[in-house]
Amino acid sequence: MSVFRTVVRTLQENGQDMMAPGVILWRDHNVDIRNRSRLIVESNQKAVVRVQGQVTAVYDAGAYDLNTPNNPVSNFFSRLGYGGNVPWLAEVIFASLARFEARSVGVSQSSELIPLQYQVAYYFQVQDPVKLIQSVQLNGVFYTVNELSLYITPIIDQAVSQVLNNVSIREVYASLHKISEAVTAALKLNLGEIGVNLLMSRVIRIEPEDETLRRVIQLNGLGLDINTAVRARLSELMALRSDPAATNMLLGVPYYPMNIIMGGGTLGQLLPQTQLIPPSPTQQAQQTQLKQQQQQPQ
Numbered sequence: 001m002s003v004f005r006t007v008v009r010t011l012q013e014n015g016q017d018m019m020a021p022g023v024i025l026w027r028d029h030n031v032d033i034r035n036r037s038r039l040i041v042e043s044n045q046k047a048v049v050r051v052q053g054q055v056t057a058v059y060d061a062g063a064y065d066l067n068t069p070n071n072p073v074s075n076f077f078s079r080l081g082y083g084g085n086v087p088w089l090a091e092v093i094f095a096s097l098a099r100f101e102a103r104s105v106g107v108s109q110s111s112e113l114i115p116l117q118y119q120v121a122y123y124f125q126v127q128d129p130v131k132l133i134q135s136v137q138l139n140g141v142f143y144t145v146n147e148l149s150l151y152i153t154p155i156i157d158q159a160v161s162q163v164l165n166n167v168s169i170r171e172v173y174a175s176l177h178k179i180s181e182a183v184t185a186a187l188k189l190n191l192g193e194i195g196v197n198l199l200m201s202r203v204i205r206i207e208p209e210d211e212t213l214r215r216v217i218q219l220n221g222l223g224l225d226i227n228t229a230v231r232a233r234l235s236e237l238m239a240l241r242s243d244p245a246a247t248n249m250l251l252g253v254p255y256y257p258m259n260i261i262m263g264g265g266t267l268g269q270l271l272p273q274t275q276l277i278p279p280s281p282t283q284q285a286q287q288t289q290l291k292q293q294q295q296q297p298q
Helices: 072-081 129-135 145-164 173-193 211-221 226-240 246-251 281-295
Strands: 023-029 038-041 045-051 054-059 062-065 090-096 100-109 115-126 142-144 196-208
Touching: 023 129, 038 045, 045 129, 054 129, 090 129, 100 145, 115 145, 115 173, 142 145, 145 173, 145 196, 173 196, 196 211, 211 226, 226 246
Parallel strands: none
Antiparallel strands: 023 090, 023 142, 038 062, 045 054, 045 090, 100 115, 115 196
């Protein structure tokens, strides 16, 4: 522990800024933070000072001298009475006022129980850092956008499901405005309770989880009737496997392989039988004589 006053700020001596992109809160938990330490708050930050777990001050952008009970003389005597520990350890928590973007994905169901996957993007800004600090649990020294997203995702899932569970697959895209309104209302309420201001939210996509069903809906939207759209998707899958019947599937006509006939038949069974002209008596006599010559021993 140093006997000199320290400078408390997010920008370190090596040029690294602890408030990296995606970091909402950063806690400087340092035993060298004592009375008259210099606090520097950047233009897009706020700083919250806590002593013994209690918030004592909130600072806007600027430079300040901290007023804490922690000083070299008191530290020396307090360590004697508390087994070497300092009872009034101070910490500074920096909150970023930048605008953040977070995304949440999930799976819901339509009224026909068809799985639908969705993605929601929302933009927010910290409005009350004290309320945020008191509402969340810091994992180490950082609190990031990903951790806030984990907290918000179940709330978004509930808002989306309240609408999707009551509409059919054909009415999903016509109900996008209802889904957006439900998500915005839920986000504004729950983020406001933890000191975060919702700037905007939007539903990026909603689509069936099954790829084949997505493709059939796309083809149907292009003007194909539902039966033709299903055949077109099956034809596409068969073509990917080099199946020669892919074209027949698309056209909706049977496919008869030339070398494989069900029931063990042959190609001759598919061809029409030709009526042959019987041979004349002279030809029959010649054929009989030829057979006798072939049967005589050599």
